[in-house]
Amino acid sequence: MPSVAIALALAVHFTSTRIDDTDRALIDRALLLTASLAPASEYGLFAGNADILQSLTDASLRERDVDGLLVLDGDQAVLARSGSARLPSLEVLAGLDAPSLIESGDDHHLFAAPVFSVQAAREPLFDDGAEAPEPVRRLGVVVVQMSRLGSQQARRELIVSAVLITLGGLILAGLFARFLSDGVTSPVRALADTVARIEQGDFSARARTGARGILQALEDGINRMAVALSQARAELEQRVLDATAELQLQKDRAEQASRAKTQFVDALLHDLSQPLMAMGLDIRTLKLRLRDGDSAALLTRLERSSMKLENMRDVLLDVARLESGATQPRIAEFPLDRVFDSLRVTFDVQAAEKGLRFELAPTRAWCRSDPLLLERVLSNLVSNALRYTVQGTVFVGVRRAGTDRLRIEVRDSGQGIPAERIDDVFEEFVRLPGTDPGSGGRGMGLGLTIVRRLCVLLDHSLQVRSRPGRGSTFGVTVPRVHAAAPVRVEEALLGLQRLAGLRVALIDDDPAVLQSMQALLHSAGIDVVSGTSPEFVLRQLRQAGPPDFIISDYQLAEDKDGLSATLMLRQELGANIPALIMTGLTATRELEIELEAHGIPLVAKPVRPVVLDAVVGSLLDASEDE
DSSP: OHHHHHHHHHHHHHHHHHHHHHHHHHHHHHHHHHHHHHHHTHHHHHHTOHHHHHHHHHHHTTSTTEEEEEEEETTSOEEEEEETOOOOOHHHHHTOOSOEEEEEOSSEEEEEEEEEGGGSOOOGGGOOSOSOOOOOOEEEEEEEEEESHHHHHHHHHHHHHHHHHHHHHHHHHHHHHHHHHHHHHHHHHHHHHHHHHHHTTOTTOOOOOOOOTHHHHHHHHHHHHHHHHHHHHHHHHHHHHHHHHHHHHHHHHHHHHHHHHHHHHHHHHHHHHHHHHHHHHHHHHHHHHOOSHHHHHHHHHHHHHHHHHHHHHHHHHHHHHHHHTOOOOOOEEEEHHHHHHHHHHHHHHHHHHTTOEEEEOOOOOEEEEOHHHHHHHHHHHHHHHHHTOSSSEEEEEEEEOSSSEEEEEEEEOSSOOOGGGTTGGGSTTOOOSSOOOTTTTTOOSOHHHHHHHHHHHHTOEEEEEEETTTEEEEEEEEEEEOOOOOOOOOOSOHHHHTTTTSEEEEEOSOHHHHHHHHHHHHHTTOEEEEESSHHHHHHHHHHHOOOSEEEEESBOSTTOBHHHHHHHHHHHHOTTOOEEEEESSOOOHHHHHHHHTTTOOEEESSOOHHHHHHHHHHHHHHHHHO
């Protein structure tokens, strides 16, 4: 770069100097020509001989770069003209006393010189001194116009020559510099390339530059580094393989343990669901048959105890379904007061037994969520609030949270949660100390875990505020929607009543559940054909006639399932028979999708009568629409 700068500076300097010299030479030559024409024109001007003057100007026009000439007399009249000389202003000519440059343009210079009578002096031979010398007087002016095109062409040629010479010099200098630098930088570049290959993971790369001295020492160091890195990578890869194998073994063990736990939970829930379902159905049937006050009170207490057991079973089922991914939200728009009414029915008695006030603020707000999962969230929050409150109030209300959001809050006046333990209460099996054992004891420590997982599944934000000794507030934010037309809610089992006088096929391998379900259906006036195996029920239906509805347990004896049993009945008795399947297992999403492909909903045991009624009603509506 310094060489380039010096070369350019020298080229500019000498080129500009040469251009200035060319312009100066043109001016000097023009002044010399003008000065020589002035005395040569004296005689013609003195005698007024235009022919002599014209001959003089024509001869001068042949000089290089001369565009034209003018000869003017003392009265500024043009006596001779050659070429295309421009007539200058008379004021400039009047004050002229020596050859001068009087005008410059882009393409010409204009010079002028005065002509005086003294320029024609007398010869001494003929001067006798008798007469006095004549006074000096101005006879006229000679004007010469010089073209600048030649000098401009010379200037361009100089510039082009300078540029070409400079570029040629720079190219030669660059080639020479590259030749010299290659001998120094080539080994360095080779070392840099080797380091780059090693950086990209190619530890087989080796530097071979043939350099000596310090570069040879650097080359040896790089090669030793590559060997060391290659060995280290081989050792690390082996350790990673060993660690991966160990992790895979531990993963297989964990999956095996998880499968064993899932199978145990499935079996436990299935075995627990069967008697709970039978108990619930029997209690419902007895309430329909026994109308006296003592029996009703006894049955209400039995129903309450049964619901507590079902709630415990539901907690385990919720955890199992959330872990397996079987729980999928079914989003709908619904009024919150429907969920609040269900909470009131569920927890009024429990709160009264503990001497607590349980308040639900009336609301006409509607939201978008899964009504069953949202009710499960709020039920767990209310149950947790009642469990941790000794005296005071548990309040459930809703308020706006912006223009399109609602915040449902569950407040209690219980013992509160220390700030450092708020995150802990959402972990599994975490229970705070100091809990009052009334109304169900301390629980299993899974309620808030289920709340958090369901809120994540529903995409509802969960907030907690708490002060020890003052109580806690849990808030769930849901999307707000405009209210739709009100829907009348009936307490009677209207879905089952629509099957009155019709035939229902009932299949369950548990005799207790089968008997309880049969009793409930009979109480609704339904003709029931039941059995513990699909073959037995099919033989009965061949004699009695095809059913109008099919209800089956999923897990049947002899490795059979409810789906194959239902499809067998449909194949022989009618493909469009509505059907539902119950299960006490932890249902997976794959099983629900498989059943939905056949238009069969899956209902978790123990099935409450109101749930059974709702599912039956929806299936009958769909069947009538078809």
